[in-house]
Amino acid sequence: MHYVSTRGIAAQHSFSTILLGGLAEDGGLYLPDTYPQISDAELTAWRQLSYADLASAILAKFAPDIPLEDLRELTKKTYTAEVYRNTSNGNAEQITPLKKLEDGLYLQELSNGPTLAFKDMAMQLLGNLFEYTLDKQHAELNIFGATSGDTGSAAEYAMRGKRGIRVFMLSPHQKMSAFQTAQMFSLNDANIFNIAVEGVFDDCQDLVKAVSNDLEFKRQQKIGTVNSINWARVVAQVVYYFRGYLSATSSNTEKVSFTVPSGNFGNICAGHIARMMGLPIAQLVVATNENDVLDEFFKTGKYQVRQSAQTYHTSSPSMDISKASNFERFVFDLIGRDSTRLAALFRQVETKGGFDLSGGPGSDGDEFKRIADYGFSSGKSVHADRLATIRMVQQRYGVIVDTHTADGIKVALEQRDRAIPMIVLETALPAKFNETIREALGHDAPRPAGFENIEALPQQFVVMPVDVQKMKHYISEQTGL
Numbered sequence: 001m002h003y004v005s006t007r008g009i010a011a012q013h014s015f016s017t018i019l020l021g022g023l024a025e026d027g028g029l030y031l032p033d034t035y036p037q038i039s040d041a042e043l044t045a046w047r048q049l050s051y052a053d054l055a056s057a058i059l060a061k062f063a064p065d066i067p068l069e070d071l072r073e074l075t076k077k078t079y080t081a082e083v084y085r086n087t088s089n090g091n092a093e094q095i096t097p098l099k100k101l102e103d104g105l106y107l108q109e110l111s112n113g114p115t116l117a118f119k120d121m122a123m124q125l126l127g128n129l130f131e132y133t134l135d136k137q138h139a140e141l142n143i144f145g146a147t148s149g150d151t152g153s154a155a156e157y158a159m160r161g162k163r164g165i166r167v168f169m170l171s172p173h174q175k176m177s178a179f180q181t182a183q184m185f186s187l188n189d190a191n192i193f194n195i196a197v198e199g200v201f202d203d204c205q206d207l208v209k210a211v212s213n214d215l216e217f218k219r220q221q222k223i224g225t226v227n228s229i230n231w232a233r234v235v236a237q238v239v240y241y242f243r244g245y246l247s248a249t250s251s252n253t254e255k256v257s258f259t260v261p262s263g264n265f266g267n268i269c270a271g272h273i274a275r276m277m278g279l280p281i282a283q284l285v286v287a288t289n290e291n292d293v294l295d296e297f298f299k300t301g302k303y304q305v306r307q308s309a310q311t312y313h314t315s316s317p318s319m320d321i322s323k324a325s326n327f328e329r330f331v332f333d334l335i336g337r338d339s340t341r342l343a344a345l346f347r348q349v350e351t352k353g354g355f356d357l358s359g360g361p362g363s364d365g366d367e368f369k370r371i372a373d374y375g376f377s378s379g380k381s382v383h384a385d386r387l388a389t390i391r392m393v394q395q396r397y398g399v400i401v402d403t404h405t406a407d408g409i410k411v412a413l414e415q416r417d418r419a420i421p422m423i424v425l426e427t428a429l430p431a432k433f434n435e436t437i438r439e440a441l442g443h444d445a446p447r448p449a450g451f452e453n454i455e456a457l458p459q460q461f462v463v464m465p466v467d468v469q470k471m472k473h474y475i476s477e478q479t480g481l
């Protein structure tokens with residue numbers, strides 16, 4: 001298997017090479033040349049597997065250049081009850097248990113890891129994969145990433161103290177919750193550098209792309225990424241769609257749907273890959289907050305990104321994103337993997353702010369008519385919906401959900417086909433967004449052990465403007481390369 005760039009110019013590479021490289025040299029994102037398919041017999045056999053074994057079976061299809069035995073060791077070391085210990089049912093061996101809310105409606109717990117968000121599902125594996133690959137190459141890696149709140153802490157917890165790795169993490173200054181801010185900025189490991197950027201998440205992600213697109217600087221500074229720009233992140237997220245499906249069904253003739261609180265489109269992109277591999281997924285429902293660029297696209301075929309000033313700071317702040325990185329991977333598939341056209345469309349995003357695939361007069365294509373073939377639909381949730389959903393879920397099901405998961409449940413209830421089980425992905429625990437839980441319920445969210453006084457710890461970070469040159473200068477100053 002080879003990996004190709006969505007923009008079609010960069011060289012094709014193996015899994016291990018793109019793992020360390022992140023963004024393709026032509027500015028595109030890597031995808032496998034074809035999606036591996038799963039047979040009915042395989043899916044049946046996978047019903048018996050532990051999460052770790054399921055992960056290595058799926059990874060083996062995407063990383064043929066890593067020996068299966070090594071993959072097995074890596075996933076066994078990653079997916080343990082000690083690491084994913086915050087399960088609500090006390091059975092941490094299950095890693096991502098399904099919580100039944102009512103007949104046909106489930107939450108899939110993905111936030112039981114060290115930083116209480118779904119990012120830990122992939123990031124813990126990425127940390128181990130990086131260490132394994134770097135050890136073999138006697139190399140080092142400077143991770144340059146962007147976060148709206150959860151990728152950052154998941155990456156820093158996964159990489160702290162790891163040999164040969166430094167993490168430079170950009171976050172939007174004063175736009176994360178108090179808990180998220182404390183989780184990242186209270187770390188004082190020598191290999192962690194927190195940079196608060198005077199802008200929104202999209203500015204942070206643009207800086208990551210701009211720095212990565214300077215190929216000489218990238219090579220010299222050994223820059224890699226942990227955002228879902230990195231294909232390995234997406235692949236590791238594919239695993240829990242399989243796990244969710246297998247837990248909700250007893251035969252492969254059944255279908256399920258997933259609703260995914262979405263921002264950078266990495267999570268639901270993994271669902272798209274699982275579906276392309278043949279997992280019987282009926283619907284993939286994109287749930288957005290007030291930053292509704294994706295909802296607009298999946299309703300109209302028009303993709304129109306918003307400027308920083310029109311990107312709202314909301315109570316589901318991790319989804320405050322108007323320029324979803326992984327959307328490019330989906331559009332690549334939607335337009336028949338025509339990389340020349342893909343590159344033109346995404347150039348147009350930079351010059352005209354978007355493109356239009358609605359098929360209407362003056363549009364850039366008519367592929368929107370094919371959206372349903374890919375199972376996608378969408379909906380939106382705003383602050384008042386979020387509060388009402390948090391209250392409703394507590395009253396009706398006795399469960400407290402975080403603000404992003406609440407957005408997912410709100411949209412899932414609107415979109416579900418009652419004949420097909422709907423799984424809502426739980427993307428964080430409520431303790432991370434206590435301000436809004438208090439507003440909704442009048443009391444604090446339950447706080448897992450170990451985080452009691454996190455907001456009171458001393459914080460270490462630097463504040464910087466949206467300035468590529470200053471960012472590069474800061475990185476080279478710290479690395480000494």
Ligand SMILES: Cc1ncc(COP(=O)(O)O)c(C=O)c1O
Binds near residue numbers: 264265266267319427
């Ligand atoms: C809690 C939470 N929910 C939802 C999302 C959106 O996920 P994605 O960016 O993969 O679409 C994020 C950020 O990624 C998040 O941290």
Ligand SMILES: N[C@@H](CCOP(=O)(O)O)C(=O)O
Binds near residue numbers: 146152325
């Ligand atoms: N919501 C994310 C944004 C970055 O997403 P990623 O999946 O591309 O890393 C965050 O919490 O940082």
